[in-house]
Amino acid sequence: MPGEPKAPGKPEGKNAVSRRDFLNEIAGGALAVAAIGAVVVTVNYSSPNVLFEPPTTFRAGSPDDYPVNSVTYLQEQQVYIVRTDKGMWALSAVCTHLGCITQWKPESDQIACPCHGSKFQRTGTVQAGPAPRPLPHFALGLGEDGVLVVDKLEVVKETEILKV
Amino acid sequence: MSEKITYEVGLGSDAVRQPQRIVFITRKMSAKVKEKTEPQLMSFPHVIEREAIAFQLLAIVMVVLSLFWDAPLEQLANPLLTPNPAKAPWYFLGLQELLHYFPPVLAGVLIPTLVILALVVIPYFDVNIEGEPLWAHRSRKRLQIYVGVFAVLFVFLALYDAWTVLIPTAVVGALGLVPYFNPTSDSRFQKFLASRSLPWWVMTWFIAVALTLTAVGTFFRGPGWSWVWPWS
Amino acid sequence: MATTAWNQQWLEQLRQTRVWRSIFRRGPARTNRTRSLAVFGNLALHVLPVKVREKSLSVRATYYLGSISFFLFIVLTITGILLMFYYHPAVPDAYRDMKDLIYVVSNGVFLRNLHRLAAQAMVVAVFWHMFHVFYRGGYKPPHEFNWVIGVGLLMLTLFLSYTGYLLPWDQLAFWAITVGTNIISYVPWLGRPIRFLLLGGHIIGQNALLRFYVLHCVILPLAAAVLIAVHFWRIQKDGGLTVRDDHE
Numbered sequence: 001m002p003g004e005p006k007a008p009g010k011p012e013g014k015n016a017v018s019r020r021d022f023l024n025e026i027a028g029g030a031l032a033v034a035a036i037g038a039v040v041v042t043v044n045y046s047s048p049n050v051l052f053e054p055p056t057t058f059r060a061g062s063p064d065d066y067p068v069n070s071v072t073y074l075q076e077q078q079v080y081i082v083r084t085d086k087g088m089w090a091l092s093a094v095c096t097h098l099g100c101i102t103q104w105k106p107e108s109d110q111i112a113c114p115c116h117g118s119k120f121q122r123t124g125t126v127q128a129g130p131a132p133r134p135l136p137h138f139a140l141g142l143g144e145d146g147v148l149v150v151d152k153l154e155v156v157k158e159t160e161i162l163k164v
Numbered sequence: 165m166s167e168k169i170t171y172e173v174g175l176g177s178d179a180v181r182q183p184q185r186i187v188f189i190t191r192k193m194s195a196k197v198k199e200k201t202e203p204q205l206m207s208f209p210h211v212i213e214r215e216a217i218a219f220q221l222l223a224i225v226m227v228v229l230s231l232f233w234d235a236p237l238e239q240l241a242n243p244l245l246t247p248n249p250a251k252a253p254w255y256f257l258g259l260q261e262l263l264h265y266f267p268p269v270l271a272g273v274l275i276p277t278l279v280i281l282a283l284v285v286i287p288y289f290d291v292n293i294e295g296e297p298l299w300a301h302r303s304r305k306r307l308q309i310y311v312g313v314f315a316v317l318f319v320f321l322a323l324y325d326a327w328t329v330l331i332p333t334a335v336v337g338a339l340g341l342v343p344y345f346n347p348t349s350d351s352r353f354q355k356f357l358a359s360r361s362l363p364w365w366v367m368t369w370f371i372a373v374a375l376t377l378t379a380v381g382t383f384f385r386g387p388g389w390s391w392v393w394p395w396s
Numbered sequence: 397m398a399t400t401a402w403n404q405q406w407l408e409q410l411r412q413t414r415v416w417r418s419i420f421r422r423g424p425a426r427t428n429r430t431r432s433l434a435v436f437g438n439l440a441l442h443v444l445p446v447k448v449r450e451k452s453l454s455v456r457a458t459y460y461l462g463s464i465s466f467f468l469f470i471v472l473t474i475t476g477i478l479l480m481f482y483y484h485p486a487v488p489d490a491y492r493d494m495k496d497l498i499y500v501v502s503n504g505v506f507l508r509n510l511h512r513l514a515a516q517a518m519v520v521a522v523f524w525h526m527f528h529v530f531y532r533g534g535y536k537p538p539h540e541f542n543w544v545i546g547v548g549l550l551m552l553t554l555f556l557s558y559t560g561y562l563l564p565w566d567q568l569a570f571w572a573i574t575v576g577t578n579i580i581s582y583v584p585w586l587g588r589p590i591r592f593l594l595l596g597g598h599i600i601g602q603n604a605l606l607r608f609y610v611l612h613c614v615i616l617p618l619a620a621a622v623l624i625a626v627h628f629w630r631i632q633k634d635g636g637l638t639v640r641d642d643h644e
Contacts, residue, residue, distance in 0.1 A: 114248030
């Protein structure tokens with residue numbers, strides 16, 4: 001009948017989309033973008049940019065403080081300073097299995113983890129237990145004033161030994 | 165009576181003259197009808213009363229126990245000193261025991277994920293819904309699959325020396341075979357075993373292993389996660 | 397009933413007042429209609445069905461394990477909120493506050509014991525409930541999705557217990573959480589970022605304590621409350637509790 005609005009007809013053409021569907025798709029897309037954006041913003045917010053954690057580079061005294069063929073545990077830093085007749089290296093004291101702090105056992109010449117019984121040699125190699133990797137070596141350097149400097153963020157190869 | 169009114173065809177109200185298929189119910193979809201009408205009670209007061217009593221009983225038990233059983237508090241947290249042994253809360257001790265045998269990716273990530281997934285999909289498998297006894301047909305093929313699965317499991321566990329998992333697996337596995345080899349037994353226990361379905365056996369195996377691992381982790385593990393006898 | 401006529405008359409008069417009738421609309425629940433309204437018209441109770449099958453009310457049907465799990469959640473919420481009055485989620489304070497609660501605060505040791513006991517009991521109850529529902533086939537259609545919700549509730553219960561475990565900040569707490577979060581870092585690809593977000597850093601320190609506190613007191617309880625509501629609602633909508641045939 002004349003004067004009455006026409007009911008929406010089917011869109012013609014192969015890929016034709018009705019106006020209603022088009023607007024719905026646009027709205028849905030906008031909502032999806034907003035939702036994803038909300039998640040990303042929340043995750044970014046939750047990820048701290050500034051951390052108040054103990055410094056990872058520290059001084060460890062002079063090499064003479066460590067007798068030859070000794071393993072010294074620095075408790076504050078959870079690092080072993082190992083000195084042999086070939087040289088020195090710094091070993092992480094954190095067990096590579098699940099993060100417990102290991103203990104140096106001089107009577108059995110082993111570094112032992114109390115949590116699940118992993119055992120390491122003074123080179124860091126795994127001797128027994130479920131630890132999947134050897135204890136990492138940290139970069140050990142000699143500062144200008146002859147003081148040892150350990151950087152826990154820099155992991156070096158086992159073969160790198162500081163000659164003193 | 166001016167214009168001709170056009171009628172649309174829809175559902176007729178005479179189901180005999182014009183039968184219409186409205187819904188198609190398969191065996192899987194139908195709700196189980198046990199009885200035509202079961203005796204029912206009004207929730208108020210019957211459910212409310214019983215829940216109130218249950219809550220009060222629970223509160224009494226919890227309060228009495230809390231008056232006598234102190235929660236532990238050890239020394240201040242010291243990030244530099246790991247206690248020996250360092251144990252997880254008791255509901256994770258089974259997992260920690262598993263971690264003793266298997267690499268962390270397997271025991272810490274893969275197995276818990278698979279367990280949760282397995283729990284979630286239970287209701288979507290027909291074999292769990294039908295609840296047929298495992299050996300209802302004494303099928304040889306089923307026996308072969310059963311023995312095959314257990315053999316693979318045993319080899320895997322033995323390779324990793326995981327005997328605290330192996331022993332309950334062996335016990336449940338052996339019990340599961342009893343109805344196959346002894347189908348005409350008169351013993352009530354054997355009749356009970358014979359009526360158990362596959363999901364029942366799998367869940368019972370899971371509970372047996374979980375209980376064993378948790379018990380071992382709680383009572384039989386000491387410093388360095390070494391084996392200790394709890395009475396020593 | 398032992399009430400005297402005087403008492404009952406007074407109560408009846410109270411019930412006729414405008415104030416009373418504006419609050420309580422249905423009248424005393426003495427007819428099946430008003431009993432139905434007591435459940436149907438109540439915000440908290442309408443998640444229950446108006447009628448239940450008599451079989452499902454016996455103790456042997458369910459051992460009331462689901463109800464017990466829910467009640468323990470209530471106990472934990474109440475004791476937890478009270479404990480929050482004295483607990484600061486900060487690194488030197490937390491342990492001090494635990495000692496405060498145990499030795500100084502009136503009934504502090506009782507509330508703490510109750511909270512911890514209820515937590516252990518809830519883990520047991522939830523596991524037992526799951527196994528019992530399994531063994532009586534309560535996961536079968538049309539209850540499949542409710543079982544999945546139940547598994548979700550199990551995960552929330554374990555995670556709630558785990559986040560609460562850190563809060564005393566003693567050796568037991570610290571190292572249990574160390575092991576747990578290191579396991580998370582073994583998840584391929586996402587493990588380390590998840591651990592970083594969870595701890596708010598690389599180490600278990602101030603940030604970790606605060607995040608675990610927020611998870612334990614706000615996020616997880618809200619999630620659990622929502623899932624509990626859905627869990628109860630599905631039981632009603634799917635036709636009531638499942639009872640084993642041989643338990644008649």
